[in-house]
Amino acid sequence: MLIVFLGAPGAGKGTQAKSLSEKKGLTHLATGDMLRAEVAVESELGMKARSFMDRGDLVPDDVMIGMISGRLKDTVSGGLLLDGFPRTVAQAEALDEALEAAGAGVDRAIYFEVSEEExxxxxxxxxxxxxxxxxxxxxxxxxxxxxxxxxxxxxxxRREDDRPEAVRNRLVVYETQTTPVLDHYRTAGKLVSVDGEQSIDAVQTVLAAAVE
Ligand SMILES: [Zn+2]
Structure with a gap:
């Protein structure tokens, strides 16, 4: 089972990814956490990513794709939940290619729908x-x-990118770069929308049914 979580920052992906991956025995790759860990140890990748993250901009595709493809090989066979990747169409296409090479593919792309105000x-x-x-x-x-x-x-x-200026920028970036990713999975017939404004428990129930 290979699941991708899509949705704006703050849509509740991280919380749900933790519980769903535990329940289904999937490896949970949270790219935001992976990036913050790289920043914390001041690795080369972390240094490259940091200025983008602090402004609320997306980390460039080549950095993200490099970071994820290293982990895909070891994790894809046991089932995988990707949270925070892909965030652009280029990343979605790179993911398809990498998975195809491993004889796999995305089974479901779950979209967490939440209004901008919320x-x-x-x-x-x-x-x-x-x-x-x-x-x-x-x-x-x-x-x-x-x-x-x-x-x-x-x-x-408090995360640097949760400051009000960065939050506004993250939502603009999300709207312009990540919304086309929804179409990528919609066209492939893999997109499932979930109302992310419900309670955590209600979202959990809907999710469990969506990945059966
Ligand atoms: Zn504590």
Whole structure:
């Protein structure tokens, strides 16, 4: 089973990807997390990607494709959930080619539909624990004490690209570059749209049915 998650930043892909990949025993490749890990260790790839990410721009196709194709070989046979890739049509085409070479293909592309208003509301309040990765939100899921993680007490971090200017840019970039990716999978008959404004549990139920 090979699943691709599509949708704007803040659409809830990461949360759902974690639970679905656990339930179905799929390898979860979250390219955003992979990139942030590269930035944290200041690797060559991380240094190249950082300025794009901080502005809320997409990391160039060649960097993304290089990063993913290295991981595809070892993971594709056991089932895979891709979260954050592909983000452009060029990336979608490169993915098709790489998978075809491995005798596989995308089974489902799940599109998380969320209005722009709701996306801004969700993204602007996010923070994460840099130690245990627990996620918080100022409005929906605040920590018990201001800015400290409930589980481990570490000071919470706000991502550079969750600042308001970067959020607005990310949504513009998404609209222009990622929306055509929906057509790529729609044409192939693989696109399934999910209403991403429902509760986390409701989205989970719809997803489970969509990947049966
Ligand atoms: Zn923590």
């Amino acid at each position: 996306l801004i509301r969700r993204l602007a309040g996010r923070s994460t624990c840099p130690d245990c990765q627990r996620a918080y939100h100022d409005t929906f899921n605040p920590p018990a004490t201001a800015d400290g993680c409930d589980d481990c007490g570490t000071t919470l971090l």
